[in-house]
Amino acid sequence: MSNGTGLRTPPYPTSLPEGEGTRRATSDVILKWSFIAPTLIFLIALNIFPLLYNIILSFTNANLSSDAHRFVGGQNYARIFSNPVFAQSIRTTALFVFFSVTIELGLGFVLALALKKNFFGKTIVLTVLLIPMMLSPAVMGLYWNLILNGSYGVLNQVLGAMHLPQPQWTTDPSLKLIALVMVDVWMWTPFMMLIALAGLNAIPNYIYEAAEIDRASRWMAFRRITLPMCAPLLLLAVLLRATDALKQFDLVMAITGPNDPSTQTLSALLYQVSLRNLQLGLSGGFSIVVLVIVIALASVFVRYLDALGKRQGKFS
Amino acid sequence: MRALHWIIILGYVFLAALPLVWMGLTSIKHRDDTISMTPRFIPAMHEPQNISGPLFEATTRAYHQLADRFFHYLFNSILIGVCSTIASVALGTMAAYGFSRFKIPGAKDWLFFILSTRFLPPLAVVIPIFLMYRQLDLQNTHLGLIILYTAFNLSLAVWLMKGFIDEIPRAYEEAALVDGYSRLAAFRKIILPQAMTGMAVTAVFCLISAWNEYGFAMTLNQTSDAAKTVPVYFAGLQGQIEGVPWPQVSAGALIFVAPIVLFTVLVRKHLLRGVTFGTIKQ
Numbered sequence: 264m265s266n267g268t269g270l271r272t273p274p275y276p277t278s279l280p281e282g283e284g285t286r287r288a289t290s291d292v293i294l295k296w297s298f299i300a301p302t303l304i305f306l307i308a309l310n311i312f313p314l315l316y317n318i319i320l321s322f323t324n325a326n327l328s329s330d331a332h333r334f335v336g337g338q339n340y341a342r343i344f345s346n347p348v349f350a351q352s353i354r355t356t357a358l359f360v361f362f363s364v365t366i367e368l369g370l371g372f373v374l375a376l377a378l379k380k381n382f383f384g385k386t387i388v389l390t391v392l393l394i395p396m397m398l399s400p401a402v403m404g405l406y407w408n409l410i411l412n413g414s415y416g417v418l419n420q421v422l423g424a425m426h427l428p429q430p431q432w433t434t435d436p437s438l439k440l441i442a443l444v445m446v447d448v449w450m451w452t453p454f455m456m457l458i459a460l461a462g463l464n465a466i467p468n469y470i471y472e473a474a475e476i477d478r479a480s481r482w483m484a485f486r487r488i489t490l491p492m493c494a495p496l497l498l499l500a501v502l503l504r505a506t507d508a509l510k511q512f513d514l515v516m517a518i519t520g521p522n523d524p525s526t527q528t529l530s531a532l533l534y535q536v537s538l539r540n541l542q543l544g545l546s547g548g549f550s551i552v553v554l555v556i557v558i559a560l561a562s563v564f565v566r567y568l569d570a571l572g573k574r575q576g577k578f579s
Numbered sequence: 580m581r582a583l584h585w586i587i588i589l590g591y592v593f594l595a596a597l598p599l600v601w602m603g604l605t606s607i608k609h610r611d612d613t614i615s616m617t618p619r620f621i622p623a624m625h626e627p628q629n630i631s632g633p634l635f636e637a638t639t640r641a642y643h644q645l646a647d648r649f650f651h652y653l654f655n656s657i658l659i660g661v662c663s664t665i666a667s668v669a670l671g672t673m674a675a676y677g678f679s680r681f682k683i684p685g686a687k688d689w690l691f692f693i694l695s696t697r698f699l700p701p702l703a704v705v706i707p708i709f710l711m712y713r714q715l716d717l718q719n720t721h722l723g724l725i726i727l728y729t730a731f732n733l734s735l736a737v738w739l740m741k742g743f744i745d746e747i748p749r750a751y752e753e754a755a756l757v758d759g760y761s762r763l764a765a766f767r768k769i770i771l772p773q774a775m776t777g778m779a780v781t782a783v784f785c786l787i788s789a790w791n792e793y794g795f796a797m798t799l800n801q802t803s804d805a806a807k808t809v810p811v812y813f814a815g816l817q818g819q820i821e822g823v824p825w826p827q828v829s830a831g832a833l834i835f836v837a838p839i840v841l842f843t844v845l846v847r848k849h850l851l852r853g854v855t856f857g858t859i860k861q
Contacts, residue, residue: 290761290762291681291762294762294763295677295680295681295683296677298673298674298676298677299673299674299677299678299683299689301670301673301674302670302671302673302674302693302733302737303674303689303693305670305729305730305733306692306693306696306730306733306734308730309704309708309726309727309730309731310696310699310704310730312707313704313707313708313711314699314703314704314707316707316710316711317703317704317706317707320706320707370591373587374587374588374591377583377584377587377588378588380584386847388588388592389847390843390844390847391592391595391596392591392592392595393843393847393850394595394596394599394839394840394843395595395598396854397787397839397840397842397843398791398836398839399790399791399793399809399810399835399836399839400791400793401791401793401810401811401813401814402791402809402810402813402814402832402835402836403598403832403836404814405813405814405816405823405828405832406598406602406828406829406832407598408823409605409613409823409825410598410601412614415613415614415615417601449594449595449598452591452595453595454854457850457851457854458851458854458855458859461851461859496859499855499858499859503854503855506698509700510700510701510702512701512702512793512794513793513794513810513814516793516797516814517813517814529700530700530702530794533702533703534702534794537702537705537706538705538709538798538801543706543710546706547706550700550702550703550704550705550706551703553700553702553703554699554700554703557698557699557700557703558695558698560698561695561698564698565691565694565695568858569691571858
């Protein structure tokens with residue numbers, strides 16, 4: 264379909280009035296690109312361009328304190344992969360992601376099960392539960408220092424009153440990561456609960472009624488109906504949470520600082536290398552490696568989202 | 580079984596709310612009470628040294644003592660948050676309309692590209708952005724952070740708004756077009772009023788994420804306080820624990836999180852949509 268202007272008219276998805284024909288089609292093309300282009304330009308300038316810049320930096324020995332730098336090939340990457348600190352931070356990050364996401368999933372699902380029925384004051388309870396995930400991790404992280412403090416923190420004082428051991432959460436190297444997981448769980452369990460609750464509410468009641476007629480036990484109904492029907496949404500929640508937890512930086516900074524070997528996540532290490540040690544080339548290589556890890560996870564997520572969307576489309 | 584439900588629910592509500600409640604209590608305590616070895620649950624009403632002094636003087640002191648610097652940072656947070664929110668909702672709504680109503684070559688790929696920018700770890704681009712900003716003289720400026728937060732929130736804005744605009748029946752616009760409206764006029768007079776709720780919800784989510792952002796704000800404001808935001812100020816206090824003025828910090832933190840609590844209450848029905856980029860609707 265040609266309209267004489269050299270622009271191809273897109274086939275209309277709907278039955279728009281075609282009476283004015285070409286003029287409207289041309290102005291539509293201008294309109295749609297002027298609507299979309301600013302967003303795309305913005306995102307390319309602040310995401311794609313810096314990324315390419317980083318890739319170039321990663322092959323040089325650039326340094327923030329001097330302007331001179333030269334091409335060093337794959338040296339930075341060799342240094343990263345031979346550095347035990349990098350391996351350690353991968354391990355720390357993996358442990359952090361695994362434990363926080365697992366606990367959040369378990370706790371969130373149990374809460375969602377408890378909150379499924381209607382009861383008096385449900386809206387208030389739900390709203391209160393959801394507040395932690397909206398708060399600033401940097402500010403709340405600092406505040407948790409006071410709660411977790413070994414001697415004057417309220418957590419230990421309560422534990423002491425119940426004659427339980429009072430661990431030094433923020434100073435004992437073996438407990439610091441656990442403290443971080445605790446704060447992350449406090450913050451993000453509501454997120455899992457919210458999505459799990461949506462999954463539970465989407466299960467039509469007649470399925471449970473049918474199971475009851477078939478004399479399925481409650482456990483059976485839970486295992487054969489509730490779990491499988493919630494699974495897609497729970498997986499979505501886990502993927503979203505995992506990609507987010509992988510980037511955890513604010514809490515680390517606020518609770519233990521960027522250079523604590525026992526809680527140095529990938530992001531914290533990256534910060535240490537680039538902004539404290541000012542090794543731009545090395546940090547460029549670093550961020551590319553981190554990026555590859557995140558992209559691997561995110562692409563699983565995006566693909567899953569796509570599949571989920573298709574399935575929803577099929578049924579609705 | 581019923582009892583178990585209530586124990587789980589009330590127990591968790593207690594745990595979830597505790598840090599905020601404790602924060603409120605700390606903010607009205609005397610400094611020595613915040614770091615005493617025995618917990619003080621009910622704040623003292625008087626100055627400990629001055630029992631006959633005026634009631635409540637000690638309890639509201641932290642709020643009076645909040646440094647001017649805190650309000651400077653709070654002003655920065657508000658300015659940067661509001662400006663970047665307006666920009667990302669405006670750009671996001673336009674782009675979402677484009678993707679929702681027009682055939683765009685590779686539309687799905689573009690949308691996933693937009694979404695993928697949200698998964699990018701901020702620290703992976705922080706150095707190049709730092710260097711760019713140094714070249715352009717955008718370090719330590721409000722504008723610098725506004726641009727950055729706008730870009731950062733655009734992905735969320737586009738995806739959320741696309742969900743909302745997809746729900747507006749096309750028939751409305753078609754009727755307007757038949758009546759001789761131009762496309763732009765139809766967008767302004769038909770789509771925008773219908774999309775108001777969606778824009779408000781999107782704005783709240785953009786505002787909250789700009790409000791809470793820490794990594795970039797810290798990196799790009801290292802040499803001056805001019806555009807520092809509240810999270811940078813608070814996180815900077817870490818490490819000098821004995822010296823942290825806890826009552827003032829709690830008072831400040833409470834003022835800082837109060838709007839978020841309010842907004843959470845306002846958008847509670849749309850939370851699910853917001854945290855899943857509009858992919859789950861209810």
